[in-house]
Amino acid sequence: MTIEETTKLIKGCAEQMNARYKKVVFDEWAIVNVAHKKSRILNYIGPRNDDFLKNFANDLGALRAELAKDQHGAGDFEFTRHATGTLFEAFMVLGEGIYLICNNTTKTMEQITKDPHWIDAQVPFVEMSDKVRSSPLVYFL
Numbered sequence: 001m002t003i004e005e006t007t008k009l010i011k012g013c014a015e016q017m018n019a020r021y022k023k024v025v026f027d028e029w030a031i032v033n034v035a036h037k038k039s040r041i042l043n044y045i046g047p048r049n050d051d052f053l054k055n056f057a058n059d060l061g062a063l064r065a066e067l068a069k070d071q072h073g074a075g076d077f078e079f080t081r082h083a084t085g086t087l088f089e090a091f092m093v094l095g096e097g098i099y100l101i102c103n104n105t106t107k108t109m110e111q112i113t114k115d116p117h118w119i120d121a122q123v124p125f126v127e128m129s130d131k132v133r134s135s136p137l138v139y140f141l
Contacts, residue, residue: 006031006094009132021117025112028105030046030101032100042098059087066078077129078090083109089104089109095139
């Protein structure tokens with residue numbers, strides 16, 4: 001996939017998740033290239049455009065260890081249940097060194113998953129994961 005195709009896929013996923021959840025699941029969606037130990041935002045949708053990259057290293061929080069393992073393939077994802085505030089709730093591998101960061105800046109995954117609509121809201125996320133697995137994002141600097 002291209003960056004444009006991936007962005008369209010993410011926007012569609014966010015809309016479907018929010019519709020099924022009956023409110024916003026993640027208010028931040030960012031495509032980040034972390035190749036060569038330097039983070040670069042390729043696309044950002046959310047409320048804190050200017051602060052996202054500035055706070056990126058801190059906001060990785062509990063996901064940092066999983067991201068650093070570099071054992072995930074395209075379409076793989078991880079969640080953390082206890083990230084608060086701007087700490088990231090999830091990531092999905094979009095391609096080599098490229099990740100989708102998902103975040104709710106006001107709720108934790110623990111709070112999100114207590115809502116019974118969460119079960120249904122996961123479906124579009126998993127479907128997006130399958131699409132990414134079959135056609136990863138290819139991005140050249």
